[in-house]
Amino acid sequence: DAKTTQPTSMDCAEGRAANLPCNHSTISGNEYVYWYRQIHSQGPQYIIHGLKNNETNEMASLIITEDRKSSTLILPHATLRDTAVYYCIAVNAGGTSYGKLTFGQGTILTVHP
């Protein structure tokens, strides 16, 4: 699975958009980009995933560059409850590593009042 690189921490003001970057320069053609978050020792929560195209759901938007080497998770209007560790993970669609999520250190997002 491709390695992902994220900033260790980021801050955001409440009500503003939070843009969390992720670098995955070695991603292969059959690897999806998944985002999860973990709020204070709770179970990781699925946010969004994509392969090539930009994606949007009720929680967030995912922007993937055309060369697929990086992506950005956008929380359009951050709230205090969005304070969490955000994980960007490259997930293999098949092969022997199918099914395994490899979590890195993630980005600690702190939303300030």
Add this chain to the structure above:
Amino acid sequence: DSGVTQTPKHLITATGQRVTLRCSPRSGDLSVYWYQQSLDQGLQFLIQYYNGEERAKGNILERFSAQQFPDLHSELNLSSLELGDSALYFCASSVTTGELRSTDTQYFGPGTRLTVL
């Protein structure tokens, strides 16, 4: 609420003991995954079961074993416990279509916090 349930929420035991953690997947999900989260190692994949069969294995110790039952719930057995086994243990589930080019989103349970004294 992800729909994945785990019991117990907390477990305190002594070194050398054996414990069993239980996971019930979301309705309709055939795959169950186990992860361990300790302070020094982060979140690590342990093992995956699909429809009762072991499908993928990660960094799971020989002292640990898992199984998935016909009703699709899963148990993770930890034996000869050591202080270093203290961690959060998460279970996740997914549909698992079985198609090679598709992915499955894993949904996580709330976890079991194991403390070994």
